[in-house]
Amino acid sequence: MAGRPWCFEQNLLLLKDISGDEQPYDIALTHSPFWVRIENLPFNCRSDAHVKAIAAKLDSLMEIEEDVMGIGKDRRLRVMMDVTKPLRRFLDVVNRQGHTVKVKLKYERLPFFCFMCGIMGHGEKDCI
Template identity: 35%
Template sequence: MEEITERCAGIKLSSREEAEVTIHETEPMDGLVLIGKFFTKRRINMEFVYRVLKMVWKMEKTFEASDLGENKVMFRFQKKDDLDRVLFLCPWSFDKYLLLLHKLERGEAVKDIKFNKSLFWVQIHGLPTMCQTKAVGLSIGETLGGVERVDANEKEFCLGNFIRIRVLIDISMPLCRGWKVRLGEQGLKWVDFKYERLPIFCYLCGRVDHDEQDCLQGLRSKEILRPEEKQLAHGFVRHRKNSKNR
């Protein structure tokens, strides 16, 4: 890529190519566009994708879907409430693989979208009951990514056996199985993370942007890894089974 850039930099433009084109201000987009990327090596069938998502998303109005290539799709909605609902219920999976959605803003180009972050609901297990507060959820969640929400009541307390947080996670990094948390006089404790609606992911390196068959770590390994050597062999499997896939 750098070599191509250097070559282009050395190209001398003709007089016609040096001419500037002035673009008059166009009508702004209505903001009802999502760009989706399917994290699967299989070529997606647009007709099948449209039919399944139309049934699963259960919208009031219909939507349009355009194939952008490289397993990327543009979804254009007719109603803002439908788009907001689809984003609110993220993450989505298709054929058990992650479907990452990005709301296209004015001035953005699809080629510049990185598709490296996804929202997940994460359950934090193992904390003392009285420590299950919104503040604790925020503190732990910020180590995972950007915290969008902590599921707490009006007194900022998390009812139940765990804290539930919604976090924007960098999917180019391995998922964390848990964290060490120091709780004042109670000392150091280990807390487990359980990811809701977790799609197919790689048990070797812990990333959700590919599966075990496409893992470079696995391909570079000369020997078949034993179960205990797999990054996520212990813990995450049962979390996926306990989650509902959309």
């Protein structure tokens, strides 16, 4: 499970750990971990505390890649995302001066998704 997300022919394969007591219809296959790069992040907003606050806007944070020098052009984090919701491409972040800055989100190893609505599992021609 640590190597997720898994794809087969560009489609996301969702699996979930079970204890054995569940009924099959009670198991919701809606979440998968993804690595997300936060680009265009101001230098004074790159601490782990700031990144955790940004990750709270996405979904549940699993891991933050360490940035020892603090000079990387982006920060990378792993979040458990609800795949039934649209992907977010940008986030508004308030810097230390109180100005709102738009940061770009880039997802790694994404499966097939719709560029119009941002939801995984269908393309633009099948979007309603």
